[in-house]
Amino acid sequence: MMELVKRHLFLAILIGAVVVLSLAAGLSPYLLWTSPGGGERALLRSTLGRAKELLEGTIYTDSLVAEMAKQVDLRKKQYVDVMEYIRKRGADRQPLVANLFPVSTDINLRHSFKAEYDAALAGFMKRLRAVPPPSTEERRGEPGVPTPAADVPEGLMHVHPQVTFFRPDWVDRQEAPILDLCRLGQENIWLQEDLVGVIEEMCKALVDPNKKRVTLADSPIKELVEIRIGAEYAVLAGSRMPSGTGRYRTAERSGGRPPTLTGLTSDPGFYLVLPFRLVVIIEDRYVGELLRRLKGTESFLTIDAWRAKFITDGSFERGREMMALQRDVYGPQGVVRLELTGESLVFQLPGGRVTTPLRAAPVEPTPKPAEAPETPG
Numbered sequence: 001m002m003e004l005v006k007r008h009l010f011l012a013i014l015i016g017a018v019v020v021l022s023l024a025a026g027l028s029p030y031l032l033w034t035s036p037g038g039g040e041r042a043l044l045r046s047t048l049g050r051a052k053e054l055l056e057g058t059i060y061t062d063s064l065v066a067e068m069a070k071q072v073d074l075r076k077k078q079y080v081d082v083m084e085y086i087r088k089r090g091a092d093r094q095p096l097v098a099n100l101f102p103v104s105t106d107i108n109l110r111h112s113f114k115a116e117y118d119a120a121l122a123g124f125m126k127r128l129r130a131v132p133p134p135s136t137e138e139r140r141g142e143p144g145v146p147t148p149a150a151d152v153p154e155g156l157m158h159v160h161p162q163v164t165f166f167r168p169d170w171v172d173r174q175e176a177p178i179l180d181l182c183r184l185g186q187e188n189i190w191l192q193e194d195l196v197g198v199i200e201e202m203c204k205a206l207v208d209p210n211k212k213r214v215t216l217a218d219s220p221i222k223e224l225v226e227i228r229i230g231a232e233y234a235v236l237a238g239s240r241m242p243s244g245t246g247r248y249r250t251a252e253r254s255g256g257r258p259p260t261l262t263g264l265t266s267d268p269g270f271y272l273v274l275p276f277r278l279v280v281i282i283e284d285r286y287v288g289e290l291l292r293r294l295k296g297t298e299s300f301l302t303i304d305a306w307r308a309k310f311i312t313d314g315s316f317e318r319g320r321e322m323m324a325l326q327r328d329v330y331g332p333q334g335v336v337r338l339e340l341t342g343e344s345l346v347f348q349l350p351g352g353r354v355t356t357p358l359r360a361a362p363v364e365p366t367p368k369p370a371e372a373p374e375t376p377g
Contacts, residue, residue, distance in 0.1 A: 083349065090352030095186055096120060101354045103179070110176040113185065120189050121165045124196045128203070128224065129214070131155035133323030156203055156219040158281075158323040165192055166229045183355045184247070187274065188229055191344050194299040195227060195278060202293055206286070216324065217331030220289070223281035223323050225337070234275030234341040236307050249273035249343070264302070264343060272346040275304075277339070281322060284308065284334040291340070299344065306340035 095101055096116035100109040124130075131153045166188050170177045177185070199221055206220045216222045228234075231244030244250075248266045266272045282290060287308055294301050313327045321337070324330060348356050 086347050087349045087352045090347055090349065090356075091354070093190060093353055095354050096189060097182075100179075100182060101186070102357050105179075107176045110179065110182055113182045114171045114177065117167070117171050117185055117189065120193075121161070121167065124165060124192065125159055125161060127196060127200050128159060129156040130159035130224065131157075133158045133160055133223075134325055154213055154215060156207065156214055157216060157221050158223040160323065164224050164226055166227050186355050187346055191229060191274060191276060192227055194297065194301060194344065195276070195294075198290070198293045198297060199224065199280075202286075202290060206289075216329055220286040221280050221282045222330045222335060225279035225281065225323075226277070227279075228277040229274065231275050233277045234304070234343075235277070236305060236339050236341060239305075239307070244275065247274070248346075249275060264345075269348055271348060274344045274346050275341065276344060277341050279337065279339045281311065281330070281335060282338050283331075284310070284336045287336065287338055290338070294340075294342065300347075301342055301344055303340055303342045306338065308336040308338050311335045311337055 096119075097109050097113045100106070100113060134153075168181070168185060168188070170181055171185075203219055203221065207214060207218055211218065230247045231249055232246070234244065249264065249272075250266060264273050280290070287306075291303055291306065295303055311322065311327065311330075315321060316325075316327055327335075347353065350356070
């Protein structure tokens with residue numbers, strides 16, 4: 001009997017010990033996390049451990065701090081170098097009329113500016129080796145009948161002298177324009193000069209220089225249809241692009257959305273964002289090349305949007321969208337009407353562009369002479 005009791009007592013004690021140990025193992029995490037401040041103490045211990053590792057590690061060393069200081073100085077120098085580069089490029093720009101900017105009051109110089117504006121547009125025609133389009137009175141060839149080689153004009157592209165380039169109406173007025181209009185006109189010429197320069201260099205690179213007689217069929221760009229400058233023009237025709245007003249992109253952002261792909265808005269006193277629209281007839285295989293060259297210039301040009309529309313024989317039958325009389329004048333390659341919108345930055349750095357008005361130096365107050373002390377009479 002006693003032996004049975006001992007045996008059962010041992011089993012009872014063993015079972016009790018197992019239950020106690022199990023309860024302790026199960027309740028200890030619970031008591032640890034639910035006890036007052038238990039979680040905070042664990043987090044504090046972890047934070048202290050990490051802080052000790054950082055202090056004893058090699059992150060905040062004297063050599064690293066010195067290297068970071070060098071990087072800061074390098075970035076400052078790079079910023080100064082970029083500003084000087086921009087300022088120098090602006091200072092190298094030559095105006096159409098000498099001594100007119102920034103604040104001349106000579107009315108004769110402003111009259112001369114109108115003539116020089118038209119002369120600059122004529123110069124663009126020569127640089128592009130462009131020819132005017134055939135007149136509307138000329139007979140169209142029969143659809144599908146190739147134009148005789150003798151009737152194809154010699155030149156790299158069609159450009160309309162009165163329509164293609166951006167030409168303000170004040171150029172035709174009898175009175176002299178005010179100086180601010182001349183300043184805007186000079187910006188027009190410089191921007192068009194940048195665009196014409198890109199097209200000119202592209203044609204030089206892709207047209208055989210040894211060919212004596214070149215026509216539109218030899219050129220990658222068949223027509224320079226138009227250049228328009230200003231926020232109200234920088235919209236793809238028939239698209240749902242938000243159109244701006246005025247000349248520059250303002251600093252306002254409607255609905256919190258940047259008005260351009262780049263998000264650039266004018267920062268008066270530093271730079272103004274001048275939008276433009278360019279339309280050309282180009283071989284479809286060279287669309288990417290033109291976009292690359294426009295974005296790759298050092299004239300601070302940015303492309304926002306573009307659209308290409310294929311041109312067929314039917315395009316000539318439906319209306320006078322192109323300057324050429326027949327599709328075959330463009331040559332055998334696929335041709336598209338390429339419309340693109342973009343931006344140019346007009347920097348206003350002191351000592352940069354000659355058109356930038358001089359900033360008045362701060363006037364130091366003139367000290368009043370000290371009054372002589374009164375002497376008793």
